[in-house]
Amino acid sequence: xxxxxxSGGGLIQPGGSLRLSCAASGFxxxxxxxxxxxxxxxxxxEWVSLLYSGGSTYYADSVKGRFTISRDNSKNTLYLQMNSLxxxxxxxxYCARAGYSYGYDFEYxxxxxxxxxxx
Amino acid sequence: xxxxxQPASVSGSPGQSITISCTGTSSDVGGYNYVSWYQQHPGKxxxxxIYEVSNRPSGVSNRFSGSKSGxxxxxxxxxxxxxxxxxxxxxxxxxxxxxVVFGGGTKLTVL
Numbered sequence: 001x002x003x004x005x006x007s008g009g010g011l012i013q014p015g016g017s018l019r020l021s022c023a024a025s026g027f028x029x030x031x032x033x034x035x036x037x038x039x040x041x042x043x044x045x046e047w048v049s050l051l052y053s054g055g056s057t058y059y060a061d062s063v064k065g066r067f068t069i070s071r072d073n074s075k076n077t078l079y080l081q082m083n084s085l086x087x088x089x090x091x092x093x094y095c096a097r098a099g100y101s102y103g104y105d106f107e108y109x110x111x112x113x114x115x116x117x118x119x
Numbered sequence: 120x121x122x123x124x125q126p127a128s129v130s131g132s133p134g135q136s137i138t139i140s141c142t143g144t145s146s147d148v149g150g151y152n153y154v155s156w157y158q159q160h161p162g163k164x165x166x167x168x169i170y171e172v173s174n175r176p177s178g179v180s181n182r183f184s185g186s187k188s189g190x191x192x193x194x195x196x197x198x199x200x201x202x203x204x205x206x207x208x209x210x211x212x213x214x215x216x217x218x219v220v221f222g223g224g225t226k227l228t229v230l
Binding site (some may be wrong): 046047 | 166167176192210212218219223224
């Protein structure tokens with residue numbers, strides 16, 4: 001059974017850093033297209049970042065230069081390093097595994113972890 | 120980079136059919152057959168309902184169907200049921216560094 005479990009969220013001050021983790025089971029992270037998608041409170045979904053199985057990475061303009069997606073193959077875990085955090089980064093962050101379309105759809109989702117950026 | 124355009128809300132009675140539209144541009148919805156639809160119940164993670172415009176993942180009811188014409192994609196739910204009440208989001212590949220763009224979401228109310 002495919003499972004994704006996020007952790008690492010919390011309250012952080014503006015300008016601070018946080019690293020989110022997404023522990024996967026039931027499949028191999030390094031063989032799949034993995035993304036982070038976020039949802040601000042009461043708002044819609046926003047794609048944040050993608051890591052291809054081959055190692056290529058992509059970012060939304062809103063986080064480019066501040067966020068870094070990576071994986072640890074030995075731990076079968078996906079990460080999102082978030083630096084220079086802003087109030088507008090406040091959201092539930094989901095990790096998601098692509099299903100059918102080269103990373104353009106998200107078949108499996110974690111339960112999400114809440115990041116709150118506030119002083 | 121604006122999101123895809125969806126109606127804020129739609130409603131229907133049990134047993135009826137409803138359609139949710141998702142309008143983009145030739146750089147996203149109109150340019151690729153990589154439109155997906157997601158259902159999200161309050162406090163839950165989204166669930167993939169449709170991928171590549173009109174394909175249903177295993178386990179998704181055939182009451183859900185997708186289509187596309189030009190720059191507008193549509194999700195149709197037939198035989199509405201109470202459990203269909205949720206938020207629905209479309210997404211599409213976009214021809215820019217923005218890999219995927221989502222719609223603003225549509226709240227479906229089953230009357």
